[in-house]
Amino acid sequence: MQCGAVAWRSDSSKNEVAGHGYGHRMDIDHLLGGAAMGPEGDAAAVVGEDCRVRGVEGLRVADLSIVPVPLRSPTAFDAMMIGEHAAALILAAP
Numbered sequence: 649m650q651c652g653a654v655a656w657r658s659d660s661s662k663n664e665v666a667g668h669g670y671g672h673r674m675d676i677d678h679l680l681g682g683a684a685m686g687p688e689g690d691a692a693a694v695v696g697e698d699c700r701v702r703g704v705e706g707l708r709v710a711d712l713s714i715v716p717v718p719l720r721s722p723t724a725f726d727a728m729m730i731g732e733h734a735a736a737l738i739l740a741a742p
Contacts, residue, residue, distance in 0.1 A: 683695050710735075
């Protein structure tokens with residue numbers, strides 16, 4: 649059986665490869681905005697600009713879930729900047 653340029657030994661080998669792909673695929677979308685950051689009074693924001701979760705004392709969020717808008721670039725540097733920002737806030741807190 650032919651599938652594109654690949655010659656499969658049988659339908660079962662083709663299905664095994666396809667099944668592995670479904671179970672181990674990576675998505676190119678980034679999970680952002682689940683705990684969006686925003687100014688006081690922003691109804692959509694659950695995290696303040698100081699990375700504190702509103703209504704929960706002692707809890708901060710320092711990951712990409714606080715980014716309220718989609719990013720159009722790889723997110724590694726954004727995640728590092730958020731972490732550095734949160735660390736600076738924590739170290740500066742009395």
